[in-house]
Amino acid sequence: MAAYQKKLEGFSGNIRVRMAPSPTGALHIGTARTTLFNWLFARSKGGTFILRIEDTDKERSRPEYEKNILDGLHWLGLDWDEGPDIGGEYGPYRQSERTQLYKEHIEKLLQDKKAYFCFCPKETLEAQKQDAESRGEVWRYPGTCRDLSESEIKQNQKDKKHSVIRIKMPNKKLSFKDIIKGESSFDLSLFGDIVIAKSTEEPLYNFAVVVDDHEMQISHIIRGEDHYSNTPKQMVIYEALGWQPPEFAHLPLILGQDKSKLSKRHGTTTSIDDYKNQGYLPEALINFIVLLGWHASGDREIFTINDLQQEFSLERVQKTGAVFNAEKLDWLNNNFLKQKPIQEIVEFLLPFFMREGINLGKFESTYVQKAILASMEKTKGVNEIIKMSEIFFRETEYEKELLIWKESTEEITKDKLEKSLDALRLFDEITFNKESYEQKLKEIYGEDKGSVLWPLRVALSGRKVSPGPLEIIEVKGVNSSTMCIEKAIAKLEK
RNA sequence: GGUCCCAUCGUCUAGCCUGGUCUAGGACAAUGCCCUUUCACGGCAUAAACACGGGUUCGAAUCCCGUUGGGACUACCA
Numbered sequence: 325m326a327a328y329q330k331k332l333e334g335f336s337g338n339i340r341v342r343m344a345p346s347p348t349g350a351l352h353i354g355t356a357r358t359t360l361f362n363w364l365f366a367r368s369k370g371g372t373f374i375l376r377i378e379d380t381d382k383e384r385s386r387p388e389y390e391k392n393i394l395d396g397l398h399w400l401g402l403d404w405d406e407g408p409d410i411g412g413e414y415g416p417y418r419q420s421e422r423t424q425l426y427k428e429h430i431e432k433l434l435q436d437k438k439a440y441f442c443f444c445p446k447e448t449l450e451a452q453k454q455d456a457e458s459r460g461e462v463w464r465y466p467g468t469c470r471d472l473s474e475s476e477i478k479q480n481q482k483d484k485k486h487s488v489i490r491i492k493m494p495n496k497k498l499s500f501k502d503i504i505k506g507e508s509s510f511d512l513s514l515f516g517d518i519v520i521a522k523s524t525e526e527p528l529y530n531f532a533v534v535v536d537d538h539e540m541q542i543s544h545i546i547r548g549e550d551h552y553s554n555t556p557k558q559m560v561i562y563e564a565l566g567w568q569p570p571e572f573a574h575l576p577l578i579l580g581q582d583k584s585k586l587s588k589r590h591g592t593t594t595s596i597d598d599y600k601n602q603g604y605l606p607e608a609l610i611n612f613i614v615l616l617g618w619h620a621s622g623d624r625e626i627f628t629i630n631d632l633q634q635e636f637s638l639e640r641v642q643k644t645g646a647v648f649n650a651e652k653l654d655w656l657n658n659n660f661l662k663q664k665p666i667q668e669i670v671e672f673l674l675p676f677f678m679r680e681g682i683n684l685g686k687f688e689s690t691y692v693q694k695a696i697l698a699s700m701e702k703t704k705g706v707n708e709i710i711k712m713s714e715i716f717f718r719e720t721e722y723e724k725e726l727l728i729w730k731e732s733t734e735e736i737t738k739d740k741l742e743k744s745l746d747a748l749r750l751f752d753e754i755t756f757n758k759e760s761y762e763q764k765l766k767e768i769y770g771e772d773k774g775s776v777l778w779p780l781r782v783a784l785s786g787r788k789v790s791p792g793p794l795e796i797i798e799v800k801g802v803n804s805s806t807m808c809i810e811k812a813i814a815k816l817e818k
Numbered sequence: 819g820g821u822c823c824c825a826u827c828g829u830c831u832a833g834c835c836u837g838g839u840c841u842a843g844g845a846c847a848a849u850g851c852c853c854u855u856u857c858a859c860g861g862c863a864u865a866a867a868c869a870c871g872g873g874u875u876c877g878a879a880u881c882c883c884g885u886u887g888g889g890a891c892u893a894c895c896a
Contacts, residue, residue, distance in 0.1 A: 348896075381896065383895090384895075442894095460819060461819090462819075462821090514821060514892095515821090518893095519894050521894085522894055528893090529895070530896090550890060550896095552890065553823090553890070553891040576823095576824085583888060584888090585889080615830060615831080615845090617830090619831055619832070622832075622844085623831095624844090625831090625844075625846095643824060644824055646829090647830075649847085651829085652829075652845075652847080655845090656846090729855080774856080778855055778856070790857090792854095793855085
């Protein structure tokens with residue numbers, strides 16, 4: 325922490341951070357979180373936030389995933405100052421469009437003899453590796469092609485031998501200071517000469533990132549801890565290119581129930597899209613993911629994205645991975661949902677009702693609002709609200725047995741319903757009010773509230789779980805409620 | 819296996835840097851009670867942790883060492 329303070333004080337120049345997702349799948353919750361942390365860091369420090377698409381893997385990258393990622397990020401409320409969709413001074417912002425740039429730098433490394441062509445067949449290397457492992461030894465590239473002569477290289481190329489480009493790994497220890505994790509050192513010789521490109525036009529991740537981060541003048545790299553051991557390799561590339569590396573901050577990972585890195589096999593929803601479709605609010609997701617590895621100094625846990633811009637600091641980021649806890653997300657979601665003004669809630673719920681075959685547009689908007697408000701009093705989450713409020717938007721079927729309260733009988737139930745109906749008829753849409761009607765009902769039920777209120781509930785909702793019967797009448801109105809009760813009585817006559 | 823990282827309630831965490839105020843605080847979940855026409859919502863309450871072992875110190879959750887445990891990485895993926 326103290327180290328971090330010092331670092332920031334010592335840091336002069338513009339703060340420029342980036343998020344660099346690869347479009348090989350839909351927006352993942354981990355990607356969203358890393359983006360949030362970068363964004364928050366930039367916004368809280370008056371820096372610039374850049375979005376870059378890492379699509380060097382031609383096999384797996386898809387334009388539709390890129391779109392999904394950008395859309396998802398926007399949905400969460402995150403924006404960027406430079407990116408593939410809006411451009412910027414340091415573009416292009418897709419690695420696939422930066423090939424020429426990588427080529428120049430690879431060629432420079434080749435010229436400087438800091439990198440070299442390797443013609444070793446993959447199979448040979450694979451065999452060596454197998455062999456070493458079977459003896460319990462650690463394999464690393466033996467440097468076979470490290471000192472090939474100019475003419476040997478020419479000949480190999482003429483023979484159209486398959487090649488890759490490796491960087492010469494210095495034989496030394498390298499240490500670096502991570503803003504979150506502190507200092508640690510690595511023995512570079514253990515890595516061997518790593519492959520940095522398949523060809524001068526096909527750079528690999530470790531190389532392309534370095535070139536881009538440097539060219540885009542990134543000041544702080546904030547990324548997942550799974551990149552931690554890539555850092556020394558990348559620093560070697562910075563060094564070979566004669567560049568000053570940026571600051572690093574490695575975020576702890578989001579973990580599954582078994583404490584390993586969260587992935588699909590955990591059965592947890594990982595795609596932001598799916599959360600959206602399941603009725604989660606962006607506010608809830610943001611609040612939830614920021615708490616996975618970060619915490620304010622006090623007890624406060626509810627934050628909007630705006631609050632976070634004030635509160636956030638890298639120094640308070642955890643070193644340990646955080647197990648994903650869906651229950652807390654649900655709680656947060658409910659919290660944010662209930663805080664919203666009713667108009668917004670209705671608007672938000674619209675597509676979910678539609679999915680259930682209910683078109684809210686067909687109802688009067690005050691009716692919809694009243695119905696949803698009444699339903700929300702007893703629910704948690706979108707699905708429950710929809711289920712609960714369904715009774716206001718379409719007829720619900722039920723068995724007549726459901727009408728009968730505890731030890732009661734059909735006759736008694738029918739009698740109570742008829743009396744309740746008569747009492748209800750004393751009112752019209754204007755004069756109805758809960759209190760007066762409840763007075764009348766009291767005369768009917770005497771000591772046994774349930775004997776009247778239960779059949780009424782079922783008659784009005786067709787459910788055993790619903791808003792209170794009086795509340796339902798308030799929403800539905802006297803006429804419609806009267807019809808429901810008549811229907812129930814008819815059921816009992818059969 | 820090797821390299822590196824990490825270790826407070828079931829989970830997310832406050833506290834750790836700058837040792838005493840910690841009989842370790844909050845939140846989610848759990849349990850109980852209240853509210854109540856059922857289910858729920860809500861309110862209140864309870865239970866629940868410094869991985870272990872050595873040091874250092876008058877004093878350690880906090881500093882040091884070790885053990886154990888967990889994780890990440892170990893691609894011609896990113």
